[in-house]
Amino acid sequence: MNQVKIQRWVFWVLKLFCPARLYEEIEGDLLQRYDRDTKSVGKQKATKRLIWNTIRFFRPGIVLRNTFSFPELRLYMIKNYIKVAFRNFQRQAAFTALNVIGLTVGMAASLLILQYVKYEKSFDTFHSRSEDIYRIQYNVWHNGIINFESAVAVPAVGPALKNNFPDVEEFTRLYPVGGVMTYQSNKRGSISFHEEGMPFADPSIFKVFDFKPIKGDAKTSLKGPNKVMLSEWAAKKYFADEDPMGKVITRNGNESFEVTGIFENVPENSHIKFDLLLSYETLKNTYDGYETSWGWYDFYTYVLLKPKTDVAALQTKWNEFLKKEKGDKWKTSSQEFILKPLLGIHLYSNLLYEAIPDEQRDGDSVYALSIIAFFIFVIAMINYINLATARSLKRANEVGVRKAIGAGRGQLISQFLTESVILYVFASALALFVVRCSWTSFSNLSGWNIPLNFIYHRDFWILTIVLFGACVLFSGVYPALILSSFKPVAVLKGRIIQSGRGQFLRKALVTFQFAASVFLIIGSVIVFQQLDFMKSGNLGISIDKTIVLRGPGAVDSVYILNLESFKNEVLQIPGVKSITASTNIPGDEIYWTGGIRRFTGGPQDHIMVSHVAIDYDFVSSFGLNLIAGRNFAKEFPGDVKRVLVNERITEILEFENPQAAIGERLWQQGDTIEIAGVLQDYHQLSFKSEVAPMVFMLRPSAVYYALKVESGNYKSILKSIETPWKSFFAEAPIDYFFLDQFYNKQYEKDDRFGKVFSLFTGLAIFIALLGLLGLASFVTSQRTKEIGIRKVLGSSVSGIVLLLSGNFMRYVVVANVIAWPLTWWGMDRWLQTFPYHISIGVHHFLLSGLAVVVIAFVSVSSQTIKAALKQPVKALKYE
């Protein structure tokens, strides 16, 4: 029947371009012709002629007679669709509200998260040559084991790279220091602030980076010693309305700097931030090796490479170069200088001495978050689909009637799409509003300080529109298809067939939502418990009721004389129990590291340890335990050559017990020292870190003064300190904080994480509930007749409720079963990142499983009770 097929195909083509009202007669004529031709020239030829004739119909006279009135019709109908849509929203107000809320929440959450992700990925991208900038990572190895990986390198690296490798266009170094900066203003007196993180910077900083000088000259403002450039903000802070150019600022009372320029404030999304730039050459006044040292590591070193340089090849050549030049010097402790891309620092770098460690993010978490955002969004959309299709029953009559009076499938789809569009527009607008309003509170909650102007980027709008378009397309089309597929006759008779596949999708989704909720609930509980454990755990050192003052920093002979008198005066203040001076306090990362080795015995190599300079009062002030030996004491003047160590040191140095360490001698960077006492371990840093090996030396220091005070009268104590302070440290401002708050700042990140986590838990549960509610109401309405009959046959309300709810509990149970192993795996991994952590117990799973079951039951039964309470008569009349 070849001919028949061809015919069909031919007419199918004809139908494409032929106007509808002319189609029948043309087809008929063609057939008539074909028939005549078959009789005269045979089938083959007739078919050929048929094809030819049909093709000939493709001419302007025919094709242009097609009515392109479609758009007109559509436009007109939309008015009707909108009207009907709003009527429906009013009639099914609860359902509409549910839908809109679900959508809004989903969209808002996704938008927030995506903005965050975009922001985090935007770090350091504002430099025009950001892709060619690399930072030198400094790795030190000891006998084949890596000792540390540091973000700061040595001064000699930059020049070595630039001078020997043509691919290196430029290098620049930043060596951040702190200090008290003072400006003597004629009108306003002495203006001083305690600053941290002021880099001594090479003038080439402006060649490598895009920091913009506003006043002064990029090439010369940092050339030469004792120059300083200020950010706009710093300029205002110190100089208010005065012109800063040419004025002098002093550091720590003795170093002077001339203001040679002002630069634009460093943007928030930079991995390194600063308000003052000090000229690099100033270092020649105080330190010799500031250009040539290979051992002094404190310098952030960045290199600018030629575009499209093969970095791996460069690294190899560089390594060989180092081997040749330094190989013999660096025998046992080998050193590596690795080029790491600038753009990877913020998200993926986790070295020692990062510029702003608190702002370092975990690249994987950021990506995980984008996945979460996607999920929340998908869940919200699928919820919409579910609710819409579940409610389609109520629209069935309308669809039936419309079809009966001639609506085409396409028109019905347009109608329901219009409804979706309206809902989505509304939800989007609401979502944007929510995002805008909650921005600041969300920023604070999560600590993700994203500046507000970031959302007003063009990208944000593009994102929103794309999101919106995707929503409407995916989630509007499916319900529209389902709704428009009802056969008029069946519908008007009251019989509707629901697709089996749709049912399964819905059930799968609800289960998934609940599994996610279970995971999040357990997760939240564990996170909070862990935080609590860490914060309330015994630190081994007393940090409460302690006021810490930042000292002036510089130690000279005058200072040493004054220190004791200063301390004595402060002790006179009522309420002050003790005062001790040290270079570190608990909660502060120790940068003063060095290698030590036992004279006899113990490991062969030098062990890296942290150093703290303390005074006689440190141990008693902080309530530390001596488990062997004795504290420093004035009776033993030789103590300046002695040290206290913590228990950890005795373990690392392989002493049998702490007792055995007493009197032992150690090498420390060329000096000989003797162990006088062993202190019990305490947590210098939070429970997030292992206890580090610490060596305590008896030296006067001017970094921190820790005052133990009696509770209550902090204000008066602080006031009373002013007098002795002013007399000893005239110019330095009093910068103080409470030790326990300072210490707990380490948990800030985790606190925030906990809060955000629970926020999203709440959201996920909420959305899951919405989904369940929708599903429950749908299924219940499906079974209305059944319920009516059961009641008539004598079933009680509770019996019906149990029956219906029982079905749903199945999903919840399955959800639990799925969620438990995943949760255990995930939370275990998280907990492992803490050296000290709680353990996951069975009760976690049981309790949250129970919680979810209860929540689900309550929401489902709200629907089933309503149905069960209906009078059977009404139920049986229900069509």
Added chain:
Amino acid sequence: MTKYKDMGKEYLGEFEELVLTLVAALQEDAYGAAISDEIEVKLKRDVNLSAVHVTLYRLEDKGYIKSSMGGGTKERGGRRKRIYTITSAGMAMLRAMKETRLELWKMVPQLKMSGL
């Protein structure tokens, strides 16, 4: 003196005239395929079906003929025909054309017709 309509811009092409004439001639059988057949047979001219159809539509647009759907036959697979009938305007046009033609032909000595 016969009055004729002011033809002005409204004049028909040769093919249109042909089709219009046949519509008037074939009466109940005036539909696309039939007209096309007549042309092939009577005038021994190869004409494409689509050309005829298009001309019919144009004539209808101009108001000289009108159409309605007729019966279907087996040969047509049951599809109905569109039967055309000439309107009064169309008839007037035909008359006018006939008059004009005759006038012109009278001027040609070789075409002198007898008995007109």
